[in-house]
Amino acid sequence: MILSEITMPEFEKGLKRTRTVLIPFGVVEQHGDHLPLGTDTMQAEDVCLKLAQRRAVFVAPPIHYGVCRSTADHPGTISISTETLKALTVDIVSDLYRNGLRCFVLISGHAGGTHNATLLDAGEVLLKKLPEAQIAVVTEYDLAVGEGGDIIETSGDAHAGEIETSRILHARPHLVKGRGRAEVPTFPQAILVRDKRRYWPGGVHGDPTKASADKGRRIEALVVDALERLVLKLEQARD
Template sequence: MQLAEHSWPEIEAYCREDSLAVVPLGSTEQHGPHLPEGTDHMIAEALARKATERTGYLCTPPITVGVSSHHRQFHGTMSVDPPAFRDYVESLSRSLTEHGIDRIVYVNAHGGNINHLREVGRRLREDDTAYAIEWMWNESIPDLVDDLFEHNGPHGGPKETAMIQHIAPDLVREERIDDAAQGGATRMDEQELRHHGARTFYDAIDNTENGVLGDQRDATAEKGEVMFDAAVEQLVALLDWLDDKPYEALAAKPHV
């Protein structure tokens, strides 16, 4: 059920029966020379929409800009400061609870958002406002991703390339895939990421000149469809699990 596409009486009817909402989030940032800047929020919205179409749960409009300062050297990247992002997501979440929502799933497709979404969830749980959790699509199917790609890469690599080939094929610059692979960092173990136990990089450009990590050349729309369907299955299962839980079982435990 897409919140933005329904009237308030229809949302009221939903909230009389259900108390779960899905919030898709991503980023607007560089994804190499071959993928659109909206890659992350497009993936998150597509997964959230498909899962809520299947289940009937409420889905909000997507949050399209996240915490992406580590991609700032590449043109077009948009980012918000972490405190502003956390406060915005928390405020949006609290607005949902005014209508009876007490459990929220953040359908996330951007690694830079993860820790901040988990912190928001902690805040909401600690003051007994709602139970909110972060769900990252590729973390729900890690073995499948590893099986499909030799060098899947954490950013702009074959898994994201294949997902966009599946959900928005016209936005993939297929003629630039070879350039993306040859100009990026194919293998993470080729990079000097740590020295004497310390992580010594801050920005994406420290590790890759063209913004991508991984080898995109074995990405296909067919592999994207396999991942998409598998991730949707995981998300549907999570939503049903969460909906079945009594709120008391999700709330923070009292002090011993």
């Protein structure tokens, strides 16, 4: 049940079937010179929509903006602060709870450490605030790597590489402009830098030349399976 597409009576009827909602989080962020800026959001939303075809769950509209640190200097990246992301997450989940939802899966298509630490912080706040809430925070990337290890050829593939290029080639091939180039960022260990693009000029971490639509299809299916298992576990969880 897609929240933005159903009516008020349909929402009320849906609550009799499920109290679970999936909330896709993404970013507007550079993904090399071959993938769209909304890649992360698309991947998170796609797996939520696919799971909603299998079982009764609500799917909230995606959150298109997030925290981007290492890509902040690349053209097209639009980042928000950790404070804004945390407040937005707390507000949205709190109002979904007020509407009767009780199980919340915060699934991020963006794997940035600062971004996801912020979602975890928001989740901890919500656990204290909402006594009947069950909350899971997971990155779509972690599910893809964990489930698709036998499919992925590139060691350490992380951003706009084999995995993500395969996913978009499968789901939205018309948005892929060429195939990109293999690259690994060269940030100095432990040292923060101002000119991030100097150490990561192409914005790719991995090898997009090894991507294929078939790999994307297989990885997406595995991610949906893993997401379904997580939902089932969350719905059965009791503190």
